[in-house]
Amino acid sequence: MITTESTVRQVTLAQAIGEALAEEMRRDPRILMFGEGTATKRPDLVAEFGPARVRNTPLAEGIIAGTAAGAAATGLRPVADLLFAPFLCYAMDEIVNSAGKLRGLSGGQFAFPMTILAMTGAGWGVGAQHNHNVEAWFVHSPGLKVVMPSTAGDMKGLLKTAIRDDNPVLVFTDIGLLEQAGPVTDAAIPLGRAALRREGDDVTLISYGKTVATCLDAAARLAEQGMSAAVLDLRSLKPLDEAAILASVRRTGRAVIVHEAAAPCGVGAEVAAILAEKAFAALKAPVVRLTGPDAPAPGNFMLEQALLPSPDAVTAVAARLCAGPVPCPA
Amino acid sequence: MHLLDLMDALRRMTLIRAYEDTLVTLLSQGRAGGTCTSVGGEASAVGVVSALAPEDLILTNHRSAGHLLARGADPGRLLAEVMGRRDGYCGGFAGSLHVSARELGVVLTSTIVGGELGLCTGVALSQKVLDKPGIVACFFGDGAAAEGRFHESLNLAAVWELPVLYICENNEWQAYVHRRETMLGDGIAARAAAYGVDSASVDGCDVAAVFDAAATAADAVRSTGRPFLLETRGYRLRGHLEPDDQAYVDAAELARWRGQDPLDVLRRRLEEAGLAPAELDAVTREAEARMEAAVAFADASPLPDPARLLDTVYA
Ligand SMILES: Cc1ncc(C[n+]2csc(CCOP(=O)(O)OP(=O)(O)O)c2C)c(N)n1
Numbered sequence: 305m306i307t308t309e310s311t312v313r314q315v316t317l318a319q320a321i322g323e324a325l326a327e328e329m330r331r332d333p334r335i336l337m338f339g340e341g342t343a344t345k346r347p348d349l350v351a352e353f354g355p356a357r358v359r360n361t362p363l364a365e366g367i368i369a370g371t372a373a374g375a376a377a378t379g380l381r382p383v384a385d386l387l388f389a390p391f392l393c394y395a396m397d398e399i400v401n402s403a404g405k406l407r408g409l410s411g412g413q414f415a416f417p418m419t420i421l422a423m424t425g426a427g428w429g430v431g432a433q434h435n436h437n438v439e440a441w442f443v444h445s446p447g448l449k450v451v452m453p454s455t456a457g458d459m460k461g462l463l464k465t466a467i468r469d470d471n472p473v474l475v476f477t478d479i480g481l482l483e484q485a486g487p488v489t490d491a492a493i494p495l496g497r498a499a500l501r502r503e504g505d506d507v508t509l510i511s512y513g514k515t516v517a518t519c520l521d522a523a524a525r526l527a528e529q530g531m532s533a534a535v536l537d538l539r540s541l542k543p544l545d546e547a548a549i550l551a552s553v554r555r556t557g558r559a560v561i562v563h564e565a566a567a568p569c570g571v572g573a574e575v576a577a578i579l580a581e582k583a584f585a586a587l588k589a590p591v592v593r594l595t596g597p598d599a600p601a602p603g604n605f606m607l608e609q610a611l612l613p614s615p616d617a618v619t620a621v622a623a624r625l626c627a628g629p630v631p632c633p634a
Numbered sequence: 635m636h637l638l639d640l641m642d643a644l645r646r647m648t649l650i651r652a653y654e655d656t657l658v659t660l661l662s663q664g665r666a667g668g669t670c671t672s673v674g675g676e677a678s679a680v681g682v683v684s685a686l687a688p689e690d691l692i693l694t695n696h697r698s699a700g701h702l703l704a705r706g707a708d709p710g711r712l713l714a715e716v717m718g719r720r721d722g723y724c725g726g727f728a729g730s731l732h733v734s735a736r737e738l739g740v741v742l743t744s745t746i747v748g749g750e751l752g753l754c755t756g757v758a759l760s761q762k763v764l765d766k767p768g769i770v771a772c773f774f775g776d777g778a779a780a781e782g783r784f785h786e787s788l789n790l791a792a793v794w795e796l797p798v799l800y801i802c803e804n805n806e807w808q809a810y811v812h813r814r815e816t817m818l819g820d821g822i823a824a825r826a827a828a829y830g831v832d833s834a835s836v837d838g839c840d841v842a843a844v845f846d847a848a849a850t851a852a853d854a855v856r857s858t859g860r861p862f863l864l865e866t867r868g869y870r871l872r873g874h875l876e877p878d879d880q881a882y883v884d885a886a887e888l889a890r891w892r893g894q895d896p897l898d899v900l901r902r903r904l905e906e907a908g909l910a911p912a913e914l915d916a917v918t919r920e921a922e923a924r925m926e927a928a929v930a931f932a933d934a935s936p937l938p939d940p941a942r943l944l945d946t947v948y949a
């Protein structure tokens with residue numbers, strides 16, 4: 305296998321997004337980017353690629369997403385920045401009904417190589433109309449792909465792959481991670497592959513986004529208590545790396561799924577169902593989810609943080625599962 | 635600007651009518667599903683599509699048969715699609731509501747009311763950025779003009795200078811609701827001015843008038859690179875979704891519009907121009923024969939393999 309020499313540098317996740325965009329736009333002239341304030345906020349991209357490829361739009365998320373879908377189906381590879389995830393509600397039709405379905409409905413006549421960017425999660429105290437982890441909605445819609453990276457390196461590599469993918473990909477940015485720095489390279493990271501952040505034998509902590517760090521924290525505490533926890537970062541929610549999930553849980557026999565999004569019909573529910581269907585015999589304890597509440601996120605920085613799954617809670621639940629036969633978690 | 639060949643227009647309009655009549659019959663026999671027919675909209679479809687160039691692209695909606703056939707769609711393949719057969723334009727996966735035929739330049743048909751309005755700007759952006767010849771014609775109904783997407787679309791096309799010819803086919807009906815219940819004012823065309831978009835309104839029952847207006851509008855889009863809104867005023871002569879007894883339709887209003895059936899209007903004009911009724915009847919028989927062959931073709935076409943469904947979801 306040939307590996308390209310690419311230098312490792314430290315950048316923030318926000319900078320990683322900018323790097324991925326610039327590198328991909330440099331590579332492929334069909335890529336263009338637009339959104340509310342995109343040109344204003346990315347003067348470097350405007351300077352390099354010109355105003356035809358980096359555009360400000362009117363405040364109209366539906367037509368932004370629709371324009372991306374129409375352009376994608378006819379030769380361009382647009383990236384649309386829809387800012388905050390709840391704004392996707394205004395663009396649902398174009399993303400779900402058009403970009404997601406018109407390939408299948410048309411018998412495969414069109415492809416939709418487009419990327420949708422949206423931010424979500426606790427971190428800015430902006431409340432539920434700017435912070436709502438809706439990623440599972442799109443996992444539930446045919447024709448779409450969904451990623452939510454937890455590191456700057458993954459953001460860069462996955463965004464590059466999303467832009468190269470011939471399907472609509474939603475790339476969710478966890479607001480709480482925007483300023484976190486990490487190593488990046490120029491390499492694209494394939495969709496559909498989870499990252500095993502920590503090996504472990506007693507329990508698998510499965511997560512994505514900012515709660516991956518929560519799980520790593522919990523795993524360190526569990527180690528102090530003599531328990532070995534694996535941490536699996538899903539990072540790609542659709543396609544989902546079933547093989548990695550099954551491999552780890554078959555080894556540990558226990559799974560705690562942790563995410564900021566609410567529990568009902570969320571990604572954790574899907575993972576739990578996969579484990580029940582395909583790893584039942586290997587399970588030594590019930591699969592447990594620790595999630596954010598099924599409530600509008602408060603516009604209150606303190607409450608926002610308080611409602612996140614905590615390292616303490618993850619540690620306690622995992623330790624209880626490891627302690628012995630658990631008929632049913634409280 | 636080229637001239638409309640009225641006999642050719644009659645042939646296409648007659649084929650559209652024969653196609654829809656055939657579909658209604660097949661439906662009554664349980665051989666096809668419900669469909670939104672374009673009966674009454676033939677002059678709008680043929681007039682506009684005849685004014686387009688081969689490289690122009692078309693977006694349409696649930697009431698698309700007229701646009702497709704006017705563009706030269708094969709009635710056999712169209713019928714095969716509606717009957718769910720493999721030789722349909724979409725391999726039998728679209729049914730009657732989402733027929734796209736990329737080979738004909740009919741792209742991204744959406745049956746979400748206003749869906750095409752949300753997509754046409756992107757198609758036009760591709761044409762513009764990739765420097766491709768051809769404008770984008772986007773057909774939608776008077777009902778769709780109530781959707782927010784209509785406004786978002788016109789506004790974006792105006793500020794980004796996108797070559798979209800918007801065609802609002804105002805047929806007075808929005809499913810089971812009459813237009814006068816859902817809007818003040820008399821038409822849609824006037825709304826364009828608010829977005830800095832030029833517009834025109836034309837008698838949608840007169841194919842020659844539609845053609846002239848559409849050719850002028852298409853020329854404007856082509857030469858300026860900016861959008862234009864053309865409203866064609868006609869009437870939905872059949873129900874919304876077949877079968878539909880139209881019990882909710884005012885009988886006097888329907889009768890009045892039946893008197894302006896676009897096919898009769900054109901036939902009268904051709905008769906006045908000296909064509910013999912026998913020549914015109916021959917057009918009808920020719921269309922009926924084509925539809926007979928189309929039904930045979932669609933009937934003979936196999937059903938799609940259900941396993942193929944998953945093949946087309948992702949690229
Ligand atoms: C978003 C959405 N709302 C409602 C419908 C149901 N529906 C299908 S066609 C139609 C009427 C559309 O009226 P108009 O735009 O005037 O087009 P016409 O059918 O008269 O050609 C309705 C309400 C739909 N398909 N999509």
Ligand SMILES: [Mg+2]
Nearest residue numbers: 775776805807
């Ligand atoms: Mg209507």
